[in-house]
Amino acid sequence: MKIAIAGASGTVGRHVVEAARQGGHEVVALTRGTGVDVREPGTVRTALDGVEAVIDVLNLMSPSGRKATEFFEATSKVLLDAGASVGVRHHVTLSIVGIDRAPHGYYAAKLAQERAVGSGPVPWTIQRATQFHDFARQMYELLRLGPLRLAPRGRVQPVDTGELGQRLVELAQGDPLGLAPDFAGPQEENLVEMVRCYARAQGAAGKIPAISIPGGLGRAQRDGSLLPGPGAVLGTRTYSDWLADQGVRPHGEASTAT
Numbered sequence: 001m002k003i004a005i006a007g008a009s010g011t012v013g014r015h016v017v018e019a020a021r022q023g024g025h026e027v028v029a030l031t032r033g034t035g036v037d038v039r040e041p042g043t044v045r046t047a048l049d050g051v052e053a054v055i056d057v058l059n060l061m062s063p064s065g066r067k068a069t070e071f072f073e074a075t076s077k078v079l080l081d082a083g084a085s086v087g088v089r090h091h092v093t094l095s096i097v098g099i100d101r102a103p104h105g106y107y108a109a110k111l112a113q114e115r116a117v118g119s120g121p122v123p124w125t126i127q128r129a130t131q132f133h134d135f136a137r138q139m140y141e142l143l144r145l146g147p148l149r150l151a152p153r154g155r156v157q158p159v160d161t162g163e164l165g166q167r168l169v170e171l172a173q174g175d176p177l178g179l180a181p182d183f184a185g186p187q188e189e190n191l192v193e194m195v196r197c198y199a200r201a202q203g204a205a206g207k208i209p210a211i212s213i214p215g216g217l218g219r220a221q222r223d224g225s226l227l228p229g230p231g232a233v234l235g236t237r238t239y240s241d242w243l244a245d246q247g248v249r250p251h252g253e254a255s256t257a258t
């Protein structure tokens with residue numbers, strides 16, 4: 001089957017492409033790097049010729065909730081309208097677990113995207129997933145106080161992006177489900193420990209104090225609002241597996257694996 005992947009070069013998109021090709025599908029990559037800006041209806045309509053399913057893993061990381069909302073609403077509308085005009089039978093969108101339980105501009109943007117998909121002209125599936133394993137690295141890079149690194153308190157059940165890519169392709173092959181059961185990693189992790197393990201694995205020796213991020217999002221992260229709901233589909237790869245993949249062992253010893 002011919003599958004279009006919007007955001008094919010991204011963190012998840014690369015894995016969606018790999019899973020689709022392994023499954024014997026023909027892939028149409030929709031990224032600006034391949035000459036397709038998903039905000040341009042004519043370009044997208046041409047690119048979707050013969051496509052049966054669209055998987056949307058586009059992203060815009062912006063501190064502005066308004067800009068992110070405009071992006072997700074506009075790109076979903078273009079993909080759905082173009083998809084309907086060429087006979088796409090299934091539109092699959094990746095969203096985030098807990099966005100309706102945590103106040104955050106980016107999460108509001110993802111909710112707006114979900115509404116656009118739900119009211120669009122193509123039968124759809126929305127797959128909400130938990131944070132990626134890479135979330136710990138992002139927190140480690142982001143949270144600094146002078147020379148000190150900080151680890152935010154939180155309950156997370158991180159997911160492997162390779163397994164998520166496979167899940168999205170499996171969904172695209174099947175019938176539209178509407179809102180699918182959440183997709184998450186195999187076990188809950190303590191975000192402070194994840195960040196500290198990541199730091200040790202990088203060879204960082206200093207203390208990394210735990211902090212509580214103020215505000216509603218920090219509270220939601222701590223109270224379990226971002227954990228998967230009942231009936232969630234779980235992957236098998238753990239955070240330790242991911243750390244080992246990065247060429248380091250969870251407890252900071254260099255891996256001999258190449």
Ligand SMILES: NC(=O)c1ccc[n+]([C@@H]2O[C@H](COP(=O)([O-])OP(=O)(O)OC[C@H]3O[C@@H](n4cnc5c(N)ncnc54)[C@H](OP(=O)(O)O)[C@@H]3O)[C@@H](O)[C@H]2O)c1
Nearest residue numbers: 007008009010011012031032033037038057058059131132
């Ligand atoms: N991070 C998490 O923990 C997490 C958890 C659950 C769900 N999600 C969701 O996963 C999705 C994918 O995130 P990600 O981190 O994989 O994204 P990413 O690495 O930032 O990649 C974004 C992709 O979108 C493409 N893109 C952006 N603007 C475009 C445009 N105007 N036209 C065409 N392509 C465009 C980029 O390619 P070009 O730059 O070449 O255009 C790139 O391929 C997001 O919707 C996010 O909300 C994330």
